[in-house]
Amino acid sequence: MLKVHNLSKNYGTRKVLRDINFIVNPGEVIGLVGENGAGKSTLLQILATLQKPTNGSLSLYERNFEDKKKLRKQIGFVPQEIALWDEFTVEENMVFFEKLAWTNRTKTQLKQLCLDMKLNRWKDPVKSLSGGMKRKLNIAISLIHDPDLLLLDEPTVGIDLKSRKEIGNYLKRLAKDEGKIIVYTSHDMDEIISLCDRIVCIGEDPFYKNLLEEAGKSIIPV
Amino acid sequence: MKAILQTRFIHLKKHWGSLLFWLLFPIIATLTIMGLTNSLQQDSKVPVGIVVEETTPMALDLVDSIKQTPIIRVEQLSEDEALTQLEQHQLDSVFIIREGYEEQIKKGSRNRLIKSYRSDLSFAYSPIAEMVMSYVQQDTGRTKAVLTIQELSEQYANTGGNWTWEEIVDKSKAVEAEENLLQTSFTFLNAQTEEDANRFVLFNPWGVWAIFSILSTFMVMDWIIRERRKSLSPRFFFMRIALKSYLLRNAMLYLLLFIIIDIVTIAVFFKSLGEAVTLVLIFAVLSFRLTVLMGAFLLAIWINKLPVYYGFSFVLTLLIAIISGAILPTEGLISRYPWLQLGNPLAPFLSKEIGYEWNILFVILIAIWFVRKEKRNVKGA
Ligand SMILES: Nc1ncnc2c1ncn2[C@@H]1O[C@H](COP(=O)(O)OP(=O)(O)OP(=O)(O)O)[C@@H](O)[C@H]1O
């Protein structure tokens, strides 16, 4: 269970997030939407312990966010920028990050993780992969240590519909079958509508809120 | 550490060629330069022909003395050959130790002991002739002493025993050696004495090696910048080994690798250059290695862009080479600004001392970097 209580974040005098409250249950996929600069990435980074909130408190399965070291073992973070070794193959990337990860995985397990996401170019260098493949590998690496909370910043930006669906289906399965908590941002409303159980709208602008309510989605009041 | 080794191995698979090149570069470059400067030194020696018409100990002694003179290269040959080569300007000058050299000297005669030739292009004849004559002078001088002593002992027959010529000469040599009464070494204008040559980095294999090592260490340590790339840094927050720890442990791995290469270098220089292996040398090399590696580490964690890093590496190497006098003689500059030498990380190494000041400073800087909290600002979007 992820609890966010009275969270706010200022950059200097600039208030980016204000009094955000929500609770996410295991097995839920939560979408973060809002216009550019609304604070989606900021919220995601606070959830990832990479930034400190100005005010408020957070906890994951009753573990307070002050306890960063332990908490991070439970968090998988998929950065918006693709974070891979370009010169390595898919296999080498997976093995490299497995060696430094909290949990040990066999090569078969690592390969299976990729196949689950329909990424089958195991021996190919990352350089030769399409954008969609890179995005898939970018997610797979963040899942090596089997985190309870998976945070993704625009994981499907700039890739074709097929790859987007494959990633979406995988994330949904991860939540439903394994009880993971998934929080992710996207500017693609169709994707948000089809994938997310509930949605957090960030920012003052009611545009997204209205749009999603029309589509019958459940909006988390913040 | 096993994980570090395994992940390092994945990286090294991708560019083991350049790693090997830079690891071996200082050894190979040093051996090449030493080979070049040696042949250069040989070429710049004045070729002198010596013809020996008699093989008495005194004549051979004289040849030995001439041969041991720096700056000249002696070729011993027959008179005909010598003159032919002189005509062809292969020799600067020719000196003939005439038949009866020892006898003449023992008789106290100083005439026509040595016959000399010079070519019309000869440029070193006079100093060399003077030097040869000084050696002859030693022999005649001793003989003169002998004759005097013999005369004296004849006059004062009661001083006991008749000394032979040899006994007296030996005694005189012994006294000379003991008292070191007179030691002259000839210097020619613009020529460096042996001592100077050793101080000049280019004639000192470890000096040359040190400068190439600085460059190669910087080149090898560029992995820090390549692996510290911003896009990857968020990953390390969610791993067992944090980025700083990853960098530091890998640097230690590289330190180990460099030390192995350094030990090989010491062995190679001993074998092929006859460089003495002493405990001080070993520790000086290790301490120097530590300094350079930590220097490269600090530079690489401070600079974010590879081209800038390479630029700094070259400039720093060049700067150190210059203040160490490897490129231009800098004695004047150093004596005017002694602090230049004080700040030179190469200085203790060049004087075969174990430098530790830079190491202490670098360890402190790295420790500060390691414990300092980084602003965890990951640019997300
Ligand atoms: N480190 C920072 N220092 C100061 N201001 C920042 C910092 N990071 C972000 N901001 C500002 O905070 C606001 C929210 O940024 P954020 O990146 O969270 O927006 P976003 O919703 O992810 O936007 P996008 O849709 O473009 O990804 C922006 O106006 C941004 O300029």
Ligand SMILES: [Mg+2]
């Ligand atoms: Mg963003």
